[in-house]
Amino acid sequence: MKTVITSIVTAVILVLVFSLPALAQDSATVTITMTGLSEISISLDKTQWPLGTAASDTEYDTSPPIEWCTLTVEGNCNVNTFIVGDDAEWVTEPSAYKWTLSSDGTNGEHIYGLWFRISGDTTRGPLGDGYVPVTKTQSEFWPYSGGSSSSLAPGNTKQFGLRLLTPTYFISGRQMQTQITISAVAA
């Protein structure tokens, strides 16, 4: 009987010795890599455009037109930047009245256009004058496809201006407000 028990224990030990290392190879280790603890940050030296009153179907440019605001890369990694706009809402009752942001920079009744132009960009955009429509779809700010530009490095700056094209018709006397978001991601 003693021989039987010894044999079984020996066999179990043999199985474990051979199989455990092999089984261990099947389990993977989850690794999380945070690349050099890189810090992403951009800043804008202006965030408001106090336009005051505006007439219908009229273009308004920031002043100065293309060096109105400066974007600066503050972090320690290169970035690609984007821009996206939104509808303009009546401040008093946002759900009651709005101007829809055009998808191509043109205007219409209760539809307005927004454009941006980066300093030094003279041929970009649908009209080839450097102005690019701001739409509700996130699009490239800098760099942009089709250009020879590269991502922005820490300390780099880009100056730009905005152009507003008011609707051909809108309800007057209402205070409107919108937001343009400039975003950045590590290049």
Add this chain to the structure above:
Amino acid sequence: MAGRTTLAGLITVLLVIFLPSLATAQDINFSVIPAVVKIDNLPPGETTEFQLLIHNKDETAHDFVLTAVPPPEEEREEGRAEFPDPSWIDFSSPEVHIAANATANVTVTVAIPQEARWTGNDWEIWLGVAAESSDLLGIKLFVRLLVSTDSPPKAKFNAGLFAGIAVLVVLLAYSGYYYFRHKAKPQ
């Protein structure tokens, strides 16, 4: 006189107050660490987590909103597909209030459902951090989250396990044979 009144009325009808910026100007300056997070070998059915550090560099407190958004296809890293479902990513707090010149950690949890089709994938999704503001221009910073799931287990011949089982079977058979033969043997 009547003509002047009509003209003044017409101008009033055409004018509107746009982007009045009645609020106090608030430049937003913040950063996020890290800019890129890479998770490797995450098995479907398992969860992992990491932390984002948001640094509010302003002199005023801000509310920051966190979201998970699919990046534009042309911005994804080469070989990366779109993350299947942003709801698999959870923030410990999707909105965080950070005092002036202060930092806050947000825990991000990534959970992949346990389905065979999610093995061996390389995905990319962006984690957006934006400061709430009523200004015309706002900033959003994106953190690149690169997730690679564990490869499917490969069917391989495990020699150690096979040898161990073979030895166990032989020893058990021999022990049984020895035991019953010994028991059946007349005294």
